[in-house]
Structures are given as structure tokens and as C-alpha cells.
Amino acid sequence: xxxxxxxxxxxxxxxxxxxxxxxxxxxxxxxxxxxxxxxxxxxxxxxxxxxxxxxxxxxxxxxxxxxxxxxxxxxxxxxxxxxxxxxxxxxxxxxxxxxxxxxxxxxxxxxxxxxxxxxxxxxxxxxxxxxxxxxxxxxxxxxxxxxxxxxxxxxxxxxxxxxxxxxxxxxxxxxxxxxxxxxxxxxxxxxxxxxxxxxxxxxxxxxxxxxxxxxxxxxxxxxxxxxxxxxxxxxxxxxxxxxxxxxxxxxxxxxxxxxxxxxxxxxxxxxxxxxxxxxxxxxxxxxxxxxxxxxxxxxxxxxxxxxxxxxxxxxxxxxxxxxxxxxxxxxxxxxxxxxxxxxxxxxxxxxxxxxxxxxxxxxxxxxxxxxxxxxxxxxxxxxxxxxxxxxxxxxxxxxxxxxxxxxxxxxxxxxxxxxxxxxxxxxxxxxxxxxxxxxxxxxxxxxxxxxxxxxxxxxxxxxxxxxxxxxxxxxxxxxxxxxxxxxxxxxxxxxxxxxxxxxxxxxxxxxxxxxxxxxxxxxxxxxxxxxxxxxxxxxxxxxxxxxxxxxxxxxxxxxxxxxxxxxxxxxxxxxxxxxxxxxxxxxxxxxxxxxxxxxxxxxxxxxxxxxxxxxxxxxxxxxxxxxxxxxxxxxxxxxxxxxxxxxxxxxxxxxxxxxxxxxxxxxxxxxxxxxxxxxxxxxxxxxxxxxxxxxxxxxxxxxxxxxxxxxxxxxxxxxxxxxxxxxxxxxxxxxxxxxxxxxxxxxxxxxxxxxxxxxxxxxxxxxxxxxxxxxxxx
Numbered sequence: 134x135x136x137x138x139x140x141x142x143x144x145x146x147x148x149x150x151x152x153x154x155x156x157x158x159x160x161x162x163x164x165x166x167x168x169x170x171x172x173x174x175x176x177x178x179x180x181x182x183x184x185x186x187x188x189x190x191x192x193x194x195x196x197x198x199x200x201x202x203x204x205x206x207x208x209x210x211x212x213x214x215x216x217x218x219x220x221x222x223x224x225x226x227x228x229x230x231x232x233x234x235x236x237x238x239x240x241x242x243x244x245x246x247x248x249x250x251x252x253x254x255x256x257x258x259x260x261x262x263x264x265x266x267x268x269x270x271x272x273x274x275x276x277x278x279x280x281x282x283x284x285x286x287x288x289x290x291x292x293x294x295x296x297x298x299x300x301x302x303x304x305x306x307x308x309x310x311x312x313x314x315x316x317x318x319x320x321x322x323x324x325x326x327x328x329x330x331x332x333x334x335x336x337x338x339x340x341x342x343x344x345x346x347x348x349x350x351x352x353x354x355x356x357x358x359x360x361x362x363x364x365x366x367x368x369x370x371x372x373x374x375x376x377x378x379x380x381x382x383x384x385x386x387x388x389x390x391x392x393x394x395x396x397x398x399x400x401x402x403x404x405x406x407x408x409x410x411x412x413x414x415x416x417x418x419x420x421x422x423x424x425x426x427x428x429x430x431x432x433x434x435x436x437x438x439x440x441x442x443x444x445x446x447x448x449x450x451x452x453x454x455x456x457x458x459x460x461x462x463x464x465x466x467x468x469x470x471x472x473x474x475x476x477x478x479x480x481x482x483x484x485x486x487x488x489x490x491x492x493x494x495x496x497x498x499x500x501x502x503x504x505x506x507x508x509x510x511x512x513x514x515x516x517x518x519x520x521x522x523x524x525x526x527x528x529x530x531x532x533x534x535x536x537x538x539x540x541x542x543x544x545x546x547x548x549x550x551x552x553x554x555x556x557x558x559x560x561x562x563x564x565x566x567x568x569x570x571x572x573x574x575x576x577x578x579x580x581x582x583x584x585x586x587x588x589x590x591x592x593x594x595x596x597x598x599x600x601x602x603x604x605x606x607x608x609x610x611x612x613x614x615x616x617x618x619x620x621x622x623x624x625x626x627x628x629x630x631x632x633x634x635x636x637x638x639x640x641x642x643x644x645x646x647x648x649x650x651x652x653x654x655x656x657x658x659x660x661x662x663x664x665x666x667x668x669x670x671x672x673x674x675x676x677x678x679x680x681x682x683x684x685x686x687x688x689x690x691x692x693x694x695x696x697x698x699x700x701x702x703x704x705x706x707x708x709x710x711x712x713x714x715x716x717x718x719x720x721x722x723x724x725x726x727x728x729x730x731x732x733x734x735x736x737x738x739x740x741x742x743x744x745x746x747x748x749x750x751x752x753x754x755x756x757x758x759x760x761x762x763x764x765x766x767x768x769x770x771x772x773x774x775x776x777x778x779x780x781x782x783x784x785x786x787x788x789x790x791x792x793x794x795x796x797x798x799x800x801x802x803x804x805x806x807x808x809x810x811x812x813x814x815x816x817x818x819x820x821x822x823x824x825x826x827x828x829x830x831x832x833x834x835x836x837x838x839x840x841x842x843x844x845x846x847x848x849x850x851x852x853x854x855x856x857x858x859x860x861x862x863x864x865x866x867x868x869x870x871x872x873x874x875x876x877x878x879x880x881x882x883x884x885x886x887x888x889x890x891x892x893x894x895x896x897x898x899x900x901x902x903x904x905x906x907x908x909x910x911x
Contacts, residue, residue: 210452214431216462217503217668223427225452229345230337235324238339238351241401242359243323246339248394249363249387251284255319260286260310284326286310291329331447332362333369334417346373346414356401357412360391370439370446375414376432376517378755379524379628379642385411417517426469429509429519433646434458436522437666441680444670454677457669459503464786468494468506468743471782475774476747477511479764486762489749493520494778495649496743496786502653502662502684504646505741506786516752521645524628526731526748526757528648529724530597531771532618532639534655534696536606537590539617541692541800545609553590553608554802555699559601561585561593567634569607575634577603580725594699595707597723599638606637620687622650622661639724645744652735653742655700656720658798659693660684694797701795704736708772712736714780717787718794721779723771730757734775739793741783745775 214222235243247254260283282290289309313322332342342362343351354362364387365372372384388411395401423431434456438444444454472492480487494508510516539545540553548568551557563584566576577599579585585598593601606614611632619625623643630641643651650664662684670677700720703709708723712734721736735744747769749758760769 212431212449212452212454212456214427214434215455215457216460216465217458218462219457220462222458222460223423223431225335225423225431229335229341230328231340231344232328232338233340233351235320235327238327239354239359241356241395242339242351242354242362243327244395244398244400245356245359245363245391246323246327246366247284248398248400249360249391250287250366252394252398254284254323257283258311258314260314283310285314285322288322288326288329289313291331292325330366331369331450332365333373333446335450337450345417347412348415348418355412356392356395356405357409360395360409361388361412361414363391364388368446370435373414373417375416375755376519377523378518418514424514425512426465426507426509428513428517429521430458430460430507432513432519433507433509433522434666438670443667443677443679453672455671456667459505459666459668460507461505464496464506464782467785468496468508468782471778471785472508472745474781475777476764481765484762484765486749486758486760487764488752489758490760490763491516491520491748491750492745492778493523493645493748494743494745494782495521495646496741496782497649497653497664498740499653499656499662499737499742500740502664503668504649504664504666506743506782507646507666508745520746520748524642524644524647526642526746527629527640527726528643529639529726529731529733529771530599530602531648531722531724531733531735531744532641533594533597533602533637533724534700534722535618535621535623535651536602536609536614536637537594537699538621538655538688538692538696539614540605540609541695542617542688543609543613545613547608548604552802553605554800555589555591555594555695556802557590558587559590559593559604561588561596561598561601563600565600565604567603567607570634572633575603577635577638591699591702594722595703597708602637603634607634611636617688618651620661621654622664623647640727645746648733648735649742649744652737652744654687655693655696656737656739656742657684657693658690659686659688661687690798691800694795695800695803697795698797698799698803700736708770709734709736709776711772711776712780712783714777715783715787717783717792719783720795721776723776725770729759729761729768729770732760732769732771732773732775734771734779736776736779736783738783738787739795740790741786743779743783745778745782747774 211224213224216222251257293309317325327339329338331337332339332345334342334345336342336345339362340351342365343349343354343358346362346365347354347358361384364384367387368383371377371380372387374381374384392401392406392409396403396406435446435449438449438456439446472494476490476492480490491510492508493510494506495504496506497504507521509519509521537553545553547553547557547559561579561584563579563582564576566574579599580597585593585596585600588596588598588601590601590605611634614636615630615632618630618641623630623641624647627647628642630636630643653664654661663680663682665679667679670679697720700722701718703723704712704719704721709721712719712721715738717738719736719738721734724733724735725731726733729749731746731748733744733746737743747760747763749760749763750756751758761767763769764774766773
């Protein structure tokens with residue numbers, strides 16, 4: 134049977150040679166970590182997906198976010214300030230705003246604002262994503278908090294939204310700015326921005342700012358003044374040099390930045406720029422509702438809230454906050470009355486020096502850290518600068534206790550390896566060159582050029598001897614002294630807080646409140662608490678979170694308590710005897726600034742730490758002035774008006790409360806010994822029988838009786854001859870310490886017992902008895 138081929142198909146000849154078969158594709162599998170990497174298709178798909186999401190999100194945001202009506206800032210509320218008991222201190226609700234047309238604002242002022250805030254405003258879009266990313270990166274990396282916002286965005290925030298830092302607000306700001314940029318001209322946006330921006334001094338808008346800082350309309354503001362107003366937009370209160378003279382350098386830097394920007398944009402010629410000088414603003418004219426102490430309190434509270442990042446300045450200025458302070462009404466009144474009685478009532482219009490007198494004071498409860506009283510000046514409407522918080526006057530010898538605290542804390546020794554205790558003998562010779570200092574030779578002058586020769590640390594503290602404390606600072610190490618001061622509460626940024634032997638003499642310009650915090654730490658046995666001026670803040674019934682920091686032991690109890698023991702001696706028989714009027718166990722230190730431009734008294738009882746300073750300042754120029762002739766006195770020192778204010782205030786503030794003794798734990802070798810049982814009268818006392826400069830004996834009692842010079846009078850009826858502890862000359866009346874008017878007899882304090890052994894000086898206050906304080910060995 135034959136097989137016939139099918140039509141349309143020819144059988145293949147198996148022997149025929151055809152084209153080679155196609156090679157098989159080699160599908161290599163991804164192995165190892167490459168399996169985890171996306172392919173190029175995945176990457177491309179992901180990029181397209183993200184792009185679509187961004188475009189979709191942008192379109193949704195643009196369509197859903199409308200331009201809202203103006204926010205409530207146009208009708209700002211008041212902030213209410215209260216004492217700790219809920220009674221009202223002040224209300225600061227008068228918002229100062231006056232809108233103007235852009236044509237009324239000089240072109241140079243407009244350009245100054247642009248140079249300070251947004252130099253490319255006229256050419257850029259409503260939003261600048263690149264700047265926003267850059268600002269966010271700088272903020273995250275710690276290069277400073279920046280907004281990255283254009284003027285259009287800032288105007289949207291000021292007028293339509295608010296100052297809160299939230300994602301939702303930034304989202305709305307972004308899209309509203311885009312829409313506003315399409316619907317309004319650049320001129321309209323700039324006009325709105327100038328009318329809604331906050332410039333400090335409760336001034337909203339450029340016209341209100343011109344009146345607040347220069348007492349003139351905006352049309353009369355020149356280039357230099359316009360540049361200063363523009364600089365304020367970055368930090369309104371901080372750059373107000375009339376209120377914060379310590380920030381003048383920063384304000385001047387911002388002013389120069391603004392003018393240099395105008396030159397760079399060719400809005401100002403270099404020659405015109407070089408001819409400009411800084412236009413110092415006029416003193417502020419606060420509302421009369423902030424008269425007396427009210428304005429100073431409000432300013433201090435605002436500085437506390439903004440300085441601790443609790444509420445930013447612009448948000449606080451919008452208002453609506455109810456702020457309960459830690460101030461106690463009775464103590465606030467007592468401090469004001471003490472200043473009035475001891476200083477204000479004694480000023481005379483016929484004495485030129487009296488017009489320069491300023492007073493600042495602050496008081497803190499050491500146990501709680503609460504500021505209970507604050508005195509900023511005679512009247513906020515007359516003297517705008519807060520004397521309790523300003524940082525431009527030297528603290529003088531009130532800094533010396535920090536040197537001794539640091540010596541005990543660090544276990545320091547003298548140049549010849551003797552431990553530093555209250556009984557360590559130093560050379561008190563005037564203009565003695567500090568040993569161990571590698572810098573330029575430093576030989577400080579004692580007050581009035583007096584030389585004391587060999588003298589114990591305790592007595593050197595009583596007499597505030599510069600030569601001793603400058604050498605002690607070198608013995609401890611100036612850097613260690615500085616660190617101890619910072620640990621106690623002095624801000625590390627305090628001007629002139631420099632690590633050199635001169636640090637002991639107090640060239641640093643800490644504020645009265647700063648010094649009160651540091652002395653409160655000593656009163657609290659070396660524990661540094663959370664010092665606060667505000668105990669509660671609410672808005673619309675919601676409580677604002679306040680910072681809370683637990684108390685910590687910043688220096689040892691022995692270091693703080695031994696310092697307290699020598700400061701007690703200052704009050705008992707040194708330069709601070711006027712503080713005895715408090716009628717309480719007290720420790721304190723006097724201080725005087727260079728050229729007698731300020732006099733200080735810083736002190737504390739176990740329950741209350743208070744610092745008072747009397748300062749000299751020209752009321753017209755603002756320049757610091759010596760206090761010679763003020764109050765009808767040849768000079769004012771810390772043991773005068775400041776100590777008297779301290780004594781009167783402390784006595785009144787603690788009236789009715791229990792008298793509490795100091796409970797001290799002293800360093801080894803700090804105990805003060807009783808004098809010999811047979812004391813000599815002042816007329817019979819003989820010169821020192823031992824050579825000066827010897828160290829204390831191993832048993833803790835000094836084997837030195839300082840030589841000539843120690844017996845110079847330091848106060849009414851006081852002779853500071855020293856035998857072991859301190860043997861004071863006895864004026865008629867039997868005051869064994871030469872204190873205030875013979876208030877203590879027989880070596881026994883009115884308010885404190887002498888301890889075991891009874892009357893160390895003998896009944897009737899026999900001559901030659903020592904101060905009443907006995908320190909029990911630890």
C-alpha cells in the first residue's frame with residue numbers, strides 16, 4: 134500500500150542540513166543581597182507612583198484649602214497676671230495697631246524690611262520649597278531655628294492663621310500662600326505684611342512700631358531707623374536695646390546685616406551706608422496700667438515664658454493667657470516698702486546725684502525655688518529697664534563666696550599646700566601680686582588701699598579683702614571657680630564671667646535675680662532647684678505645660694555650709710552688720726562695683742534668700758554713674774542702703790514665722806574655737822606675740838594672731854583684732870562685735886544661743902569676747 138503525500142505539506146528530509154537552532158536564553162537568577170535590591174522597573178514604577186501621589190496631593194490641597202477670613206489676632210485678648218493667691222497683678226490687653234497704606238511707608242524702609250526678611254520677594258514665587266527644606270535641615274542639624282518662609286507665607290501666618298508650630302498649619306499656609314500669590318499683587322501682600330507684623334513693645338504694624346520706638350509717624354522714618362525697625366522683626370524684644378541694653382551687640386549685628394543686604398541688592402550706595410550711625414530708640418512709653426511694680430513683673434514673667442520656650446513671644450502677644458506667678462503679695466509689698474523707707478524717701482531733688490539712683494531686688498524661697506518678691510525700679514512708667522533682671526552691672530565682692538565654695542568643693546590648697554578653710558591664713562597686703570598666674574601680672578587693690586598683712590579667710594571675708602580672694606581664686610583655679618558659680622545658678626553666658634584671678638572681685642555682670650538664685654542654692658545646702666517665677670498658665674481653660682526639673686546637689690553640703698558659716702560672720706561682725714535688723718540668724722556678703730557704680734547686699738536666712746542692689750544710672754543718657762553723694766552720703770556701699778533694705782524686708786517678710794537656726798555641716802578644720810577664758814580689754818590688748826603667717830595647728834585652732842593692720846576699724850565701734858576666731862574691740866555699751874548700736878552683749882546674740890559653755894565673753898559683755906556663734910564639730 135503506497136502512502137501519498139498530503140497536499141500542502143512536504144515531508145522533511147531528515148538528512149537535509151538546515152540553519153542552526155536559536156540559542157536558549159540564559160535566565161540568571163539574582164542571588165545574595167542583590168535579591169533585596171529593586172530592579173530598574175521597580176524603581177521607575179516607584180518614582181512614577183510618588184510623582185502621581187504628590188501631584189494628586191497638591192491638586193487636592195489646592196482645591197480643598199480656601200483663603201479663610203482674618204484670624205482673631207486682629208482683636209487680640211488680654212493676658213492676666215496673678216499673684217500666687219489668685220489676686221490680680223496686672224492686665225496687658227491694649228493691642229497697639231494702626232494700619233497704613235504702602236505708599237505711606239518710605240521706599241527705603243520697605244527695602245530695609247525686604248533686606249532683613251526676604252531679599253528676593255519681588256522675583257520669587259509665593260512659596261520657596263528649597264528654602265523651606267534648607268531651613269528644616271538647619272533646624273534638625275542644630276544650626277538654629279529657621280522658618281524658611283517667604284514674606285507671603287509670613288503674611289498668611291500673621292493674618293489668616295496663627296503662630297502655632299504644627300504640620301496642619303504649615304500645610305494650610307503653603308496652599309493659602311500659593312492662592313494669595315495669584316489673587317493679590319506683591320504690593321498688596323507687602324502692605325498686609327507690614328501692617329500685621331509684631332515689632333515688640335506691644336506694637337503691631339510698622340506705623341505703631343515707628344511711634345513706639347521713635348515717637349514719629351512712619352513717613353518720617355529714615356533709612357537708619359527703618360533698618361532698625363526691620364531688624365526687630367527677627368527678635369522683637371531681644372533687639373530692643375532700650376529694654377535689654379546687654380543685647381546691644383546682637384541688635385547692632387542684625388542692623389548691619391540689614392543695611393549690608395540693601396547694599397548688596399543695590400538699594401543703598403556704599404557711601405550712604407558708611408555714613409549711617411546706629412539710631413538708638415527712645416525709651417518705651419508703657420501703658421499706665423503697668424505703673425509701679427506691675428510692669429516690671431509682667432516683663433520678667435514674659436522673659437521667663439519666652440526664655441524657657443514655654444510660649445513664643447508672638448503667640449504670647451496675641452493674648453488670652455491667665456498666668457499665675459509665684460509672687461506672694463505680702464512679701465512683694467514688704468520689699469517695695471523697704472526700698473521706699475531706706476532709699477526712695479531719702480532722695481532729694483536738690484541733690485544731683487540722687488537722680489541717678491536705681492534699686493533692684495529679688496527674693497527666693499530656697500526650699501521651693503519660687504521667686505516670692507521682685508523689685509524692678511521706682512515705677513515702670515518712669516524707669517523702663519528692670520533693675521532686677523538686667524545684666525550690665527558688676528556684682529563686685531558678692532561673688533567672693535563662690536570662690537570659697539569652689540575651694541572647699543575641690544579640696545583646694547594654697548600655693549604652699551595648706552588646705553583652704555575659714556582659718557587658713559593669707560597675705561592681705563594691698564596690691565600684692567597674685568602667685569601662680571602665668572598671664573600679665575595681677576596685683577589687685579584693696580578697698581581704700583588698705584593693707585592687712587597676714588589674715589584668716591574668715592576675717593578676710595568679713596572685711597572683703599581683694600588681695601586674699603584673688604590669690605584664693607588662683608589657688609583653686611579660675612576655671613573651677615567659674616564652673617562652681619555656674620553650678621550654683623549664675624548663667625554661663627554672663628558677661629565678663631572670665632576664668633582669671635580677677636573673677637574673684639566680681640567683674641561679671643549677673644543680674645540681681647541670677648545672684649539670688651545662686652545664694653538660694655547656698656542656703657539650700659548646695660542643692661540647686663527649679664527656680665521659677667510662674668506656677669501655672671492656662672488659655673481657654675487648657676493648662677500650658679511648664680518645665681519641671683528636679684533639684685540636684687550641685688556642690689557638696691560641706692562646701693555650701695562652710696561658706697554659710699563665714700558669711701554669718703560677715704553679718705555678725707563684718708561689713709554686713711546692718712542686716713542684723715532682720716532679727717534672724719543670717720548669712721550675707723556686701724559688694725561694690727568698680728568706681729562705686731553699684732552697691733550690693735546678698736544674703737539669706739534658712740527660709741529666705743534675697744539680693745538687693747543700688748545702682749547709678751544717668752536718667753537721660755543711660756550711662757552708668759558713680760553713687761558718690763547720693764542720699765547725702767559720701768559714698769554708698771553694700772553695708773549701707775542695700776543691707777538696710779535687706780534687713781527691713783527680711784524681718785517683715787518672716788514676721789510671725791518660727792525663728793530657724795542654720796543647720797550646718799562644715800568641712801574639716803572649719804570649726805571656730807572659743808577664746809581664752811581670760812580675755813584682755815581693748816586698752817590692755819598687746820601686739821601679736823607670734824610671727825604672722827603661720828598656719829593653724831593640727832587641732833584646728835589657729836596658731837596665728839595676725840599682725841598689724843588687722844585692728845583697723847571696720848564699722849562703728851568695731852575693732853577686728855583676731856585671736857583664733859575674731860576678737861572685737863568693745864565700744865561703750867558692751868557690744869562685743871562692734872555691730873549695730875550695742876545690740877549684742879556678752880557675746881550672746883538676741884536671736885541665737887551661744888551653745889555649750891554659755892556666755893563666752895563673761896556676763897556683761899566683757900572686753901575681748903568673740904562673736905556669739907559656736908560651730909559644733911562634725
